[in-house]
Amino acid sequence: MRPEPEGVLMRVNEVERTFQVGGRPLHVLKGINMQIDYRRLIMLRGRSGSGKTTLMNLIGGLDQPTKGEIWFDDRPLHKLGDTRRTLIRRKEIGFIFQAYALMPLLSAYENVELTLRMAGVSRSEWKTRVPEVLELVGLGKRMHHRPFELSGGEQQRVAIAKAIAHRPRLLLADEPTAELDSQMSAQIMAVFQNIIQLERVTICMTTHDPTILEVADHVYEMVDGKFNG
Numbered sequence: 001m002r003p004e005p006e007g008v009l010m011r012v013n014e015v016e017r018t019f020q021v022g023g024r025p026l027h028v029l030k031g032i033n034m035q036i037d038y039r040r041l042i043m044l045r046g047r048s049g050s051g052k053t054t055l056m057n058l059i060g061g062l063d064q065p066t067k068g069e070i071w072f073d074d075r076p077l078h079k080l081g082d083t084r085r086t087l088i089r090r091k092e093i094g095f096i097f098q099a100y101a102l103m104p105l106l107s108a109y110e111n112v113e114l115t116l117r118m119a120g121v122s123r124s125e126w127k128t129r130v131p132e133v134l135e136l137v138g139l140g141k142r143m144h145h146r147p148f149e150l151s152g153g154e155q156q157r158v159a160i161a162k163a164i165a166h167r168p169r170l171l172l173a174d175e176p177t178a179e180l181d182s183q184m185s186a187q188i189m190a191v192f193q194n195i196i197q198l199e200r201v202t203i204c205m206t207t208h209d210p211t212i213l214e215v216a217d218h219v220y221e222m223v224d225g226k227f228n229g
């Protein structure tokens with residue numbers, strides 16, 4: 001297990017993101033400031049179109065700000081080129097985004113194995129890490145099922161296992177409970193709390209669901225490209 005880190009994992013300073021749409025600037029993020037400490041559960045809420053996913057893409061190093069700074073573990077993500085950002089993303093960040101969905105023809109086990117392969121983890125580690133992480137999300141008995149043989153909540157747990165298998169510092173989840181009923185959503189949040197404790201991961205997620213906000217350490221509310229309050 002990694003040593004207990006303390007302090008600030010990520011700092012976002014005065015971040016703006018503008019897209020050119022039809023030759024005109026669209027100001028989506030208009031001066032975002034946030035701080036994410038180690039081993040916290042942070043939630044972003046806000047109406048559809050308020051800019052949550054745009055911010056998550058920046059925090060995850062998938063995109064770069066038009067203005068402002070993003071510091072990840074004391075490294076300036078906003079200044080790094082594609083190659084270095086990709087390396088950080090592969091090794092230190094886990095994603096639960098629609099775009100990183102499960103491979104339908106692979107079992108839960110093989111789906112998790114694939115992430116480790118992509119992250120450059122040595123093959124000898126896969127054998128212990130894959131079952132360990134599937135146990136952790138409560139799927140020890142369903143490892144060899146394929147996605148269509150699992151419930152929505154179980155599929156989401158495979159997605160979590162896949163996202164944390166390479167031991168990222170930061171886990172980013174875009175609407176991880178969107179497709180789930182309230183009981184399954186609560187189970188996913190319990191898994192999140194568990195992995196913060198056991199895997200020492202920090203989680204930042206977006207949600208529209210008011211019932212799960214209470215388990216957050218901090219909630220940022222996005223209104224039209226800025227944080228409220």
Ligand SMILES: Nc1ncnc2c1ncn2[C@@H]1O[C@H](COP(=O)(O)OP(=O)(O)OP(=O)(O)O)[C@@H](O)[C@H]1O
Binds near residue numbers: 019
């Ligand atoms: N690459 C892009 N080019 C142009 N406009 C974009 C781009 N990405 C996002 N936008 C625009 O930015 C705004 C914010 O989008 P974003 O996806 O961040 O919102 P959101 O809060 O995540 O919404 P939802 O809750 O529906 O996912 C939208 O108006 C969207 O059309």
